[in-house]
Structures are given as structure tokens and as C-alpha cells.
Amino acid sequence: MSDCTVTDVDERVFHLSVTELVAAIFHGPDADGWAAIFEVGLPELVARAPQKLDHLMGLLKNLQDSQPMPLETVAKVSLLETEYVRLFISASGGVTASLYESCHLGAAPRIMGDSALSMRSRLNECGLEIALDSNEPPDHISIELEYLYYLFATAWAEEDVVLEVKAREFTRLEMVPWIRRFRDKLAQGEPHPVYLNTADLTVALLKELGG
Numbered sequence: 001m002s003d004c005t006v007t008d009v010d011e012r013v014f015h016l017s018v019t020e021l022v023a024a025i026f027h028g029p030d031a032d033g034w035a036a037i038f039e040v041g042l043p044e045l046v047a048r049a050p051q052k053l054d055h056l057m058g059l060l061k062n063l064q065d066s067q068p069m070p071l072e073t074v075a076k077v078s079l080l081e082t083e084y085v086r087l088f089i090s091a092s093g094g095v096t097a098s099l100y101e102s103c104h105l106g107a108a109p110r111i112m113g114d115s116a117l118s119m120r121s122r123l124n125e126c127g128l129e130i131a132l133d134s135n136e137p138p139d140h141i142s143i144e145l146e147y148l149y150y151l152f153a154t155a156w157a158e159e160d161v162v163l164e165v166k167a168r169e170f171t172r173l174e175m176v177p178w179i180r181r182f183r184d185k186l187a188q189g190e191p192h193p194v195y196l197n198t199a200d201l202t203v204a205l206l207k208e209l210g211g
Helices: 006-026 031-047 051-065 075-090 112-127 141-159 161-188 194-209
Strands: none
Touching: 006 031, 006 051, 006 141, 006 194, 031 051, 031 075, 051 194, 075 161, 075 194, 112 141, 112 161, 141 161, 141 194
């Protein structure tokens, strides 16, 4: 039996919940999704953040404070959706920061590079299917975050130390380097604070999970 304390469990649930949050934001929420994030998800996370993880709570509060007010106004939600397209999908002169790992590696980054093929193999090995559009490259940031969620959730539920080590290595060696580059590119594009704060939160979360 594990000697895991209640605090350990709380921290694990918190880490998994934050992983879900940032994956959802980088997935590109619709109006209902944004409402759920700002009206329910974020307030709950801030309220139950373990004291030991106050650095993550500070970043969550930054994200909460960057909410367009009032969110109920259609124009405010449209602003976030339009900004998502400009930053990540399509813009004159190119997007600010691609959501794909392949586009942040090497001298000639491209979609469906080696990192995408590696992610496809990882997902197949675990029997996981891509939750985004069928043609979506598997090294999309949200897919990698969801894969990470699966690794840690399974490892902690089954007390599988080997799988937890695998999850931490994937975090530290695969995700942290490119997410840092992604965050820096994003910052150069004068993004809406919601997206930059989400990127900052993601970097901090991954550094925590990577050990």
C-alpha cells in the first residue's frame, strides 16, 4: 500500500485539473466553453489550490483577472475567438505561435514532422484516439497535454512508479523545451493576456510535473 497523504492526493488532483484547463483553452473553446472556464473552472481551481502550490495559484489568478469583462457580451467572446485564429490558425504574414511541436523544432520546422510521428506512436501504444479533428496532427499542444493527463492519472491511480517516471520524462524532455519556445514566440505577437497567461501557467505546470 502507498503511504500517500491526503495532501498528496489534493496536489495530484489539482495538477490534473490545471492540465485539463490549459488543454481546453489551447483547444479553442466556444462561447459555452469560455463561460465554463471563467465562471466555474477557474474559480474552483483558485479556491482549492493547495498552499504548497501557491505559485501556480498566482498564475491562475492572473489568468482569471485577464478575463474580458463582462464575458456575457458576445463581442468579448468573439474577441477571444478572433484572437485565437490570429495567433494560432491563420493570419496575414503567418501565425504568431503554431500549436504544433513540429513547428518549434529544428532549422526548418514543419507540420507533421518527426515529433508528430512520435506522438502518433505514443498514442497508438496506449490505445488512445485523437480527440480533435481527424486530420489534426498528433503533436498539437492540447493532444500532448491530454496524453500527459492520461499518463499521470493512470500512474497515480494504479500506483505505477514506472509509468510515473515515463510521464515525468516526457514532460521534462519532450514538452518543456518546446512549450518554452512556444510561449516566447507567443509573447512577441502582442497576444490577448488570456493566452499569454495560459502559456505562462502551462510552462510552470510542466516544470512542476517534470520534477
